[in-house]
Amino acid sequence: MQLDQATQEQLRQWETELADEYQRIVNQKLNLDLTRGKPSPEQLSLSDALDGILKGDYKAADGTDTRNYGGLDGLPEAKQLGANLMGVDPEDVLVGGNSSLTLMFQVMLTAHQFGLTGADSAWKNEGNVKFLCPVPGYDRHHTVCEQLGIDMIAVPMTDAGPDMDKVEALVKDDPRIKGMWCVPKYSNPTGVVYSDETVERIAALGKIAGPNFRVFWDNAYAVHDLVDNPPELACVMKACAQHGTEDSVIQFASTSKITHAGAGVAFVNASPANLKGFKQFLGTCTIGPDKVNQIRHSRFLPNRDALMKHMQGHAELLKPRFAAVLDALNEAFAESDLGNWQEPQGGYFVSFDTRPGCAQDTVRLAAEAGVKLTPAGATFPYGQDPEDRNIRIAPSVPSVEEVKGAMKVFVVCVKLASVRKQLAS
Ligand code: PMP
Numbered sequence: 001m002q003l004d005q006a007t008q009e010q011l012r013q014w015e016t017e018l019a020d021e022y023q024r025i026v027n028q029k030l031n032l033d034l035t036r037g038k039p040s041p042e043q044l045s046l047s048d049a050l051d052g053i054l055k056g057d058y059k060a061a062d063g064t065d066t067r068n069y070g071g072l073d074g075l076p077e078a079k080q081l082g083a084n085l086m087g088v089d090p091e092d093v094l095v096g097g098n099s100s101l102t103l104m105f106q107v108m109l110t111a112h113q114f115g116l117t118g119a120d121s122a123w124k125n126e127g128n129v130k131f132l133c134p135v136p137g138y139d140r141h142h143t144v145c146e147q148l149g150i151d152m153i154a155v156p157m158t159d160a161g162p163d164m165d166k167v168e169a170l171v172k173d174d175p176r177i178k179g180m181w182c183v184p185k186y187s188n189p190t191g192v193v194y195s196d197e198t199v200e201r202i203a204a205l206g207k208i209a210g211p212n213f214r215v216f217w218d219n220a221y222a223v224h225d226l227v228d229n230p231p232e233l234a235c236v237m238k239a240c241a242q243h244g245t246e247d248s249v250i251q252f253a254s255t256s257k258i259t260h261a262g263a264g265v266a267f268v269n270a271s272p273a274n275l276k277g278f279k280q281f282l283g284t285c286t287i288g289p290d291k292v293n294q295i296r297h298s299r300f301l302p303n304r305d306a307l308m309k310h311m312q313g314h315a316e317l318l319k320p321r322f323a324a325v326l327d328a329l330n331e332a333f334a335e336s337d338l339g340n341w342q343e344p345q346g347g348y349f350v351s352f353d354t355r356p357g358c359a360q361d362t363v364r365l366a367a368e369a370g371v372k373l374t375p376a377g378a379t380f381p382y383g384q385d386p387e388d389r390n391i392r393i394a395p396s397v398p399s400v401e402e403v404k405g406a407m408k409v410f411v412v413c414v415k416l417a418s419v420r421k422q423l424a425s
Pocket of ligand 1: 037098099100101102138183188218220253254255256261266
């Protein structure tokens with residue numbers, strides 16, 4: 001199907017055929033969901049051995065009784081787990097509770113309100129501050145900025161990460177830009193892995209940015225590969241060390257999509273100065289994290305090999321679901337001008353761009369036919385996709401058969417929305 005070359009008559013005929021096909025789907029009263037990126041029950045079951053793993057032995061290697069209060073920055077063996085996950089030094093890791101999003105919010109709150117390196121460094125001292133958001137991006141990052149009253153500036157994603165020419169120009173020009181959100185590996189939602197050059201240029205931003213600039217490096221999918229020879233992400237902290245910009249990047253990760261999503265362990269990796277500032281804040285919120293869960297995780301995933309082996313189990317479950325999405329898109333749209341997408345090599349999403357002005361209609365049609373998709377626009381700051389194109393597909397939870405069924409509906413909805421838009425233009 002090529003809409004740009006189609007005559008009005010052809011478009012009208014397609015519209016009639018697609019509307020019939022759509023009505024047949026509506027009559028089936030489906031109830032399918034491709035919305036949030038969370039693990040399926042089968043994936044969660046891969047970690048059920050966590051339950052009971054301690055067999056009454058609550059002592060950490062250094063003798064800490066994990067049942068008690070204390071240990072604000074986490075157990076040494078849990079730091080090692082975070083280090084294995086992010087490829088960094090365990091001394092530079094703080095281990096929190098179950099959610100890296102909580103840590104991201106708390107670090108941003110600290111930077112904004114209290115200052116990560118003393119009260120003089122608080123962003124609020126500079127009035128309205130801004131953050132760069134590569135788009136499409138992760139909606140919950142945007143919500144954090146919105147909650148704290150931080151203005152968001154969208155910068156486009158490329159196949160190699162954020163458009164660094166634009167990022168550098170913006171950062172040089174405006175000292176009130178205080179940082180940038182990044183999901184450097186298998187980015188949510190595009191699946192892009194930042195290139196070595198992008199990582200290098202991001203590490204160097206601290207040299208051209210205004211004061212107290214912090215990149216939030218959300219490495220949520222660091223080990224979530226779907227292919228045998230996965231791409232490697234360069235270590236941003238090593239690059240920062242070379243540029244002398246160690247304070248300008250703060251890395252986050254968690255076991256949310258490794259073990260039990262609601263009962264995992266989250267990590268911050270940052271310079272000693274940033275960790276000191278954050279711990280000062282954290283110590284006012286808590287006497288210490290859940291160290292029992294930390295030690296359960298350390299025993300379950302004692303080294304990098306165990307971690308990577310465990311991740312293969314996830315990949316086996318996820319691969320056929322991603323294949324179902326990509327096969328459906330290739331079959332329906334490879335020879336068309338109806339949309340673009342990328343084939344991710346890991347992560348949780350497939351990002352699909354419709355023709356301009358068709359995403360909202362596609363999502364609405366799918367919802368009315370019983371297939372829930374993430375709201376169009378959700379991947380942009382303030383929920384506004386200026387071109388109304390991007391749709392995030394999250395296939396991890398439904399069964400393979402359900403993904404196939406949902407994609408049949410998706411394809412019809414994209415076609416119908418696109419043909420109607422073309423007819424109206
Ligand atoms: N960051 C990204 C990029 C995510 O996609 C998600 C979950 N969808 C999170 C963070 C949430 O992580 P956590 O469960 O550790 O809060």
